[in-house]
Amino acid sequence: MNAVLVPRIEMLPLGDADVDEMVAIENRVFPYPWTRGNFVDSIASGYSAWGCRVVGELVGYFVLMIAVDEAHLLNISVDQKRQRMGFGARLLEQAMSTARQAGTSSLLLEVRPSNLAALALYRQYGFRQIGFRRAYYTAAAGCEDALVLRRELSRIPA
Numbered sequence: 299m300n301a302v303l304v305p306r307i308e309m310l311p312l313g314d315a316d317v318d319e320m321v322a323i324e325n326r327v328f329p330y331p332w333t334r335g336n337f338v339d340s341i342a343s344g345y346s347a348w349g350c351r352v353v354g355e356l357v358g359y360f361v362l363m364i365a366v367d368e369a370h371l372l373n374i375s376v377d378q379k380r381q382r383m384g385f386g387a388r389l390l391e392q393a394m395s396t397a398r399q400a401g402t403s404s405l406l407l408e409v410r411p412s413n414l415a416a417l418a419l420y421r422q423y424g425f426r427q428i429g430f431r432r433a434y435y436t437a438a439a440g441c442e443d444a445l446v447l448r449r450e451l452s453r454i455p456a
Contacts, residue, residue: 299379301373305352305353306353307350307351307352307353307388308350308351308375308394309348309349309350309351309388309389309434310348310349310351311345311347311348311349312341312347312348312349312359312376313341313348313351314341315339316347316349316359317334317337317338318334319349319356319425320337320347320349320359321333321334321337321354322371322447323356323357323359323375323376323377323403324337326373326377326378326414327376327377327378327420328372328375329438330422330435330436332373334375337361338367338405340361340363340372343363344362345361345362345363345364345372346396346400347359347360347361347362347442348360348361348362348393348396350376350385350388350392352361352380355379357376357377357380357385358374358375358376358377358380358385358386358388359373359374359375359377359384359389360373360375360389360390360392361373361374361395362393362396362397364397364400366400366402367390367401367402367403367405368373368403368404368406369393369396369397369400369405369406369451370404370405370407371393371405371406372407372409374386374389374390374393374407381396381415381434382415386415386416386419387419387422387423389415390419390423391423393405394449394451397451402451403450403451403452404450404451405425405448405449406428406435406446406447406448406451407420407425407446407448407453408431408444408445408447409444409445409446410435410442410444410445411442411443411444411445412442416444420447420449422447423449424448424450425447425448425449426447426448427445427447428446428448429443429445430443430444430445430446431443431444431446
């Protein structure tokens with residue numbers, strides 16, 4: 299019998315000790331990344347930060363803010379070398395589960411219209427556009443608008 303080794307994949311809460319790894323991924327993925335201070339402040343504010351680790355290596359993370367009955371996905375990222383391997387979907391599923399467990403009824407996020415891969419993922423998971431924010435993101439040519447997407451969470455199994 300041939301043994302197939304399946305890497306150990308863990309979804310874990312993140313904290314201050316994980317910030318350097320988060321910042322390293324952020325800097326590799328985004329042309330205008332969050333700063334170390336953004337991550338530290340988010341964790342200090344009690345926002346939910348989760349990461350996906352493969353054999354101990356952080357491959358992606360998200361930061362989620364819970365506000366009354368709505369959750370706001372502030373940041374989600376997968377390291378470039380691990381993109382298109384299903385980790386973004388795993389992180390998004392964990393974000394939705396975390397939001398639902400916190401008692402929220404919907405999940406809100408912003409995304410660049412030019413981020414076609416993210417848009418496809420969000421639409422696959424039932425996110426719908428509810429608006430846009432003008433000049434929300436810094437871009438090479440000045441600013442880029444953001445699409446505001448929302449997903450009702452009542453249909454997600456507990």
